[in-house]
Amino acid sequence: MASRVLLVHPSPLIFSEIFLRLEPLGVECVASALEAAGYDVRLIDLQVLTAADVRATLKSWRPDAVGFSVNYLANVPEVIDLAREVKATLPQARVFVGGHSASFVALEMLAHADGAIDCVIRGEGEGASPKVLEAFASGASVQGIPGVVTPGDLGAPPLLLPNPEKHMPARHLTSKRRKYFIGELDPCASIEFTRGCPWDCNFCSAWTFYGRSYRKFDAAAAGEDLASIREPNVFIVDDVAFIRPEHGMAIADEVERRGIQKRYYLETRADVLVRNREVFERWTRLGLRYMFVGVEAIDEDGLKRFRKRVVMSENDHALQIARELGIVVAINIIADPDWDEQRFEIVRQWALEVPEIVNMTISTPYPGTEIWLTDARRFTSRDYRLFDVQHAVLPTRMPLRKFYGEFVKTQDVLNKKHLGWQAVYDVFGITMRLLARGQTNFLKMLWKFNDVYSVDRLMRDHEGVVKYPIGLPAVAHRQAGVRPSADELYIHHPTAIAATA
Ligand code: B12
Numbered sequence: 001m002a003s004r005v006l007l008v009h010p011s012p013l014i015f016s017e018i019f020l021r022l023e024p025l026g027v028e029c030v031a032s033a034l035e036a037a038g039y040d041v042r043l044i045d046l047q048v049l050t051a052a053d054v055r056a057t058l059k060s061w062r063p064d065a066v067g068f069s070v071n072y073l074a075n076v077p078e079v080i081d082l083a084r085e086v087k088a089t090l091p092q093a094r095v096f097v098g099g100h101s102a103s104f105v106a107l108e109m110l111a112h113a114d115g116a117i118d119c120v121i122r123g124e125g126e127g128a129s130p131k132v133l134e135a136f137a138s139g140a141s142v143q144g145i146p147g148v149v150t151p152g153d154l155g156a157p158p159l160l161l162p163n164p165e166k167h168m169p170a171r172h173l174t175s176k177r178r179k180y181f182i183g184e185l186d187p188c189a190s191i192e193f194t195r196g197c198p199w200d201c202n203f204c205s206a207w208t209f210y211g212r213s214y215r216k217f218d219a220a221a222a223g224e225d226l227a228s229i230r231e232p233n234v235f236i237v238d239d240v241a242f243i244r245p246e247h248g249m250a251i252a253d254e255v256e257r258r259g260i261q262k263r264y265y266l267e268t269r270a271d272v273l274v275r276n277r278e279v280f281e282r283w284t285r286l287g288l289r290y291m292f293v294g295v296e297a298i299d300e301d302g303l304k305r306f307r308k309r310v311v312m313s314e315n316d317h318a319l320q321i322a323r324e325l326g327i328v329v330a331i332n333i334i335a336d337p338d339w340d341e342q343r344f345e346i347v348r349q350w351a352l353e354v355p356e357i358v359n360m361t362i363s364t365p366y367p368g369t370e371i372w373l374t375d376a377r378r379f380t381s382r383d384y385r386l387f388d389v390q391h392a393v394l395p396t397r398m399p400l401r402k403f404y405g406e407f408v409k410t411q412d413v414l415n416k417k418h419l420g421w422q423a424v425y426d427v428f429g430i431t432m433r434l435l436a437r438g439q440t441n442f443l444k445m446l447w448k449f450n451d452v453y454s455v456d457r458l459m460r461d462h463e464g465v466v467k468y469p470i471g472l473p474a475v476a477h478r479q480a481g482v483r484p485s486a487d488e489l490y491i492h493h494p495t496a497i498a499a500t501a
């Protein structure tokens, strides 16, 4: 039996160099399923440890198998190179990869790795991973295990877990947990209450991964998981929190019954907040402090273009409710590479007028999104590392340097709005309280901004040698407006559910 399994989560991207760094929940769930199956599991998170730690563990512990998590496209090259190192150090070790992005580019990762990765597990990893390791150990083929992709063979489609709450995250395997934080929620753990999203925004791959399914965790199990968390702060990672009001209320009952006292951050949609105000109100009493609302655009045209299925008045109403409840709201605006100086200026002015924390990302067609099928042929870069929503990979109307100039200027204005002298004065008490407890993540974040966001750095990133170019969609030239089929988009089909897990 392959008894020793090392699981690795790759390094942080630009985004998490400043604002937040969160525990690798997905790989912790896979670790939990493997432990339950009797494997000896170790986990290295390269957001807080280094590649030297991986090398040292390979030499001293000599795992029989190494699994990499690839939730972010930008991490693909790093993981392929690390897989090559594993095979060079331990030729007998088997290497497998899983995660959100790996699921969409599985065949192409295997081709780039040229034998260094034995298989990719598409979709949820808890069900397939123990089966794959069993096959590795017995010398049987992994082909035919649902979700398993081998070089040149996409294999059988993955199956959804009937009970995703069964394998609670193996948080005991992570070290340096004090490094996980989001803003002043420092330190901060993560938790799931649901999986999937029933909407279908065209720039997002959350819904295509789960085939638009939406599963709720058993409320008592969610309460038990929450009660087991040591950190005082919790990030609820659900794509859209509290879509079903009765579920949000049932978990709130558990929180009250168990006397759990924490502060929370969650992400939701404007229309859900408007519809289920009473749930958010109750959670505010239980400790909900921060909320991310995916606003995406500040005009009706933009909202329609992203197929967001909300109108501006709903966004405004939601922000009003959040203000009344005293929740600090963060919103995101997607910058289009087609924007000119004037467009950036309008957004800056708007962002300065609203009290919310405004963040900006750059529209990026990812495999798994609808816009990938329509826009990928226009890519100006095929470098995976630039697919992090902080770089432009489509042609910009302005010269690229000028576009980045406007982008960085906007980020800078937004940063000064929240982290300028008045804001620093406002958070002085928070900072001192955190320092007193030895938590320095938040303070470091306050000063790091200018080192991370610079036009020169963004331009330099485009000059990197592209060892493994990202592939293009197989279906040639889809027209915008023509909806692709579920088979073209989905990783999980909503009706393909495992009998047991
Ligand atoms: C929480 C979260 C984050 C956290 C990071 C958590 C972390 N340390 O991994 C934060 C807030 C930091 C974050 C940041 C970003 N995120 Co994010 N994030 C999410 C979110 C909402 C949930 C992820 C999660 O924890 N889910 C719960 C766990 C249980 O699920 P999971 O991770 O998918 O794991 C399962 C499977 O993927 C698989 N699996 C995972 N790892 C492995 C490993 C092996 C070996 C195997 C076999 C299987 C396996 O099995 C797991 C259990 O079923 C997802 C959306 C989503 N629904 O997935 C977006 C998402 C992953 N993020 C996305 C993006 C774009 C980003 C950012 C680049 C930009 C941004 N503004 O959001 C940054 C950069 C991140 C970075 N690396 O620095 C995109 C990914 C796009 C892409 N294709 O690359 C997603 C899909 C959101 C979206 N709407 O499109 N993110």
Ligand code: SF4
Pocket (backbone or CB within 6 Å): 197, 198, 199, 200, 201, 204, 205, 206, 207, 239, 240, 269, 294
């Ligand atoms: S952007 Fe949000 S609401 Fe839209 S599909 Fe993605 S997770 Fe769902």
